[in-house]
Amino acid sequence: MLPAETLPAGFGALEPYLAWALPTEPERYARRLASTMAEMQAFYDTAFPLLEPALTHLDKFGLAELPEPERALLHLMQSLIMVSFPVEVWKQPRVPDSGAAYLDLVVEPRI
Amino acid sequence: MPHFAKPAEGSWTEHYPELGTAPVNYSDSIDPAYYEAERAAIFKRTWLNVGRVERLPRTGSYFTSELAAAGTSLILVRGKDGQIRAFHNICRHRGNKLVWNDYPNEETAGTCRQFTCKYHAWRYDLSGKLTFVQQEGEFFDLDKADYGLKEVACDVWEGFIFVNLNPRETLATYLGEMAKGIEGYPFGQMTEVYTYRAEVGSNWKLFIDAFAEFYHAPVLHAKQAVREEADKLLGFGFEGLHYELFGPHSMISSWGGMAPPKDPSMVKPIERVLRSGLFGPWDRPAIEGLDALPPGINPARHRAWGIDSFVIYPNFMLLIWAPGWYLTYHYWPTAVNRHLFEASLYFVPPKTARERLAQELAGVTFKEYALQDGNTLEATQTMLASRAVTEFPLNDQEILLRHLHKVTRDLVKEHADAAR
Numbered sequence: 001m002l003p004a005e006t007l008p009a010g011f012g013a014l015e016p017y018l019a020w021a022l023p024t025e026p027e028r029y030a031r032r033l034a035s036t037m038a039e040m041q042a043f044y045d046t047a048f049p050l051l052e053p054a055l056t057h058l059d060k061f062g063l064a065e066l067p068e069p070e071r072a073l074l075h076l077m078q079s080l081i082m083v084s085f086p087v088e089v090w091k092q093p094r095v096p097d098s099g100a101a102y103l104d105l106v107v108e109p110r111i
Numbered sequence: 112m113p114h115f116a117k118p119a120e121g122s123w124t125e126h127y128p129e130l131g132t133a134p135v136n137y138s139d140s141i142d143p144a145y146y147e148a149e150r151a152a153i154f155k156r157t158w159l160n161v162g163r164v165e166r167l168p169r170t171g172s173y174f175t176s177e178l179a180a181a182g183t184s185l186i187l188v189r190g191k192d193g194q195i196r197a198f199h200n201i202c203r204h205r206g207n208k209l210v211w212n213d214y215p216n217e218e219t220a221g222t223c224r225q226f227t228c229k230y231h232a233w234r235y236d237l238s239g240k241l242t243f244v245q246q247e248g249e250f251f252d253l254d255k256a257d258y259g260l261k262e263v264a265c266d267v268w269e270g271f272i273f274v275n276l277n278p279r280e281t282l283a284t285y286l287g288e289m290a291k292g293i294e295g296y297p298f299g300q301m302t303e304v305y306t307y308r309a310e311v312g313s314n315w316k317l318f319i320d321a322f323a324e325f326y327h328a329p330v331l332h333a334k335q336a337v338r339e340e341a342d343k344l345l346g347f348g349f350e351g352l353h354y355e356l357f358g359p360h361s362m363i364s365s366w367g368g369m370a371p372p373k374d375p376s377m378v379k380p381i382e383r384v385l386r387s388g389l390f391g392p393w394d395r396p397a398i399e400g401l402d403a404l405p406p407g408i409n410p411a412r413h414r415a416w417g418i419d420s421f422v423i424y425p426n427f428m429l430l431i432w433a434p435g436w437y438l439t440y441h442y443w444p445t446a447v448n449r450h451l452f453e454a455s456l457y458f459v460p461p462k463t464a465r466e467r468l469a470q471e472l473a474g475v476t477f478k479e480y481a482l483q484d485g486n487t488l489e490a491t492q493t494m495l496a497s498r499a500v501t502e503f504p505l506n507d508q509e510i511l512l513r514h515l516h517k518v519t520r521d522l523v524k525e526h527a528d529a530a531r
Binding site: 051074111 | 379479
């Protein structure tokens, strides 16, 4: 367990989900495929109400100069976006009817 | 009754009588001999887009481009004079591939002062001149001036780099009126890039087909919208605002009411908070050049306009979205039934986390849709190869597909006739 100051004040509820604080899309996508719906639902239910507060908090900083706790918070919100389709739409980790199709993100702006 | 006006002839297709309205034969997507003919007639002598100038920001910046369909690998490099040049990626000594990393068949990129062959250390400067030969005295009458890298025609349009192994006309002439109509769009300010790649088990034309019509959208992607919205879309079906053909190139202009939606309850919760979705971030970036669009974009000047898709023949598509960003597709054939698909999303660099996450949602949403689009193709390829059915009726909203296959057929025939 990482220490409590890993995330900015007010976002402590996300501490149990720090494994989702992943800096790249391939890592986030792989974790989504390896997770159960119950795990993603629990993460979503905690993170979604904190999305708007997170945007408000993060916008006080320049994107290029985010302190470590804010960076972790941003990565968590990127993972929230990643699980939003399974939770809000598909009710399953994979895109339905996507079979063996894949699409690798090979260039992305990293924060 | 159509929701949007069609040409006086009654349909977009009949506005171009040379297209005909008969079912289209798809043997052109399964026959290996035909694929070889396409390589010779098209990919070895047509202007091909290999990327953006932002990939070559300074002197010595380079990337390689594997052009299986044209049967070569190219080096793209920015020289000391600022000019971008293309060379065949082959050392003049004994044919070693000049620029690669670890895996000779994978593309690579970087910055260098010169190119040094891994094999015997022959060196070439950024303009392709041979500048150093290891143990030069061992050779017979070798004049370095005769052994520069083999250059390939290379030109730039609006920041897009094109190459052509055997040009018969300039890039500007080839791109013609359609491209002229887009000039001035602020592509150069949209430098925040997300690139996706997949190898797809289908003929290259089949994936262009999939993205050159939106007739499929209300059906294949029905589950992506909330239920009532999906039902409404299915009831409407799809109709383009405008279609236009320009020589080998073509475009479709489409409506798109989702950015922002009229009724926020019609979109998913995450879209409401982030103000973004498939059509991109709802709030346009604060840059010049988005208010008065070039005449070729939203040519019908329709209020409900959402997106224009331009097919720049043969294998490059450019999609310009109303909220102020663009998308490119490339389809690089590797066999009659395989191609490498690349998609890049280009946004104005975000200043805040809010803007960054709105773009993130657009990218994630794009991938969800593209996975559905891509997965139907391999099965289509297999069934076409069965030859159980060879001719397929294309409707008026599929005019760009009819055009793509006709242009290809005509070029292959013209090339074969000339060889006779």
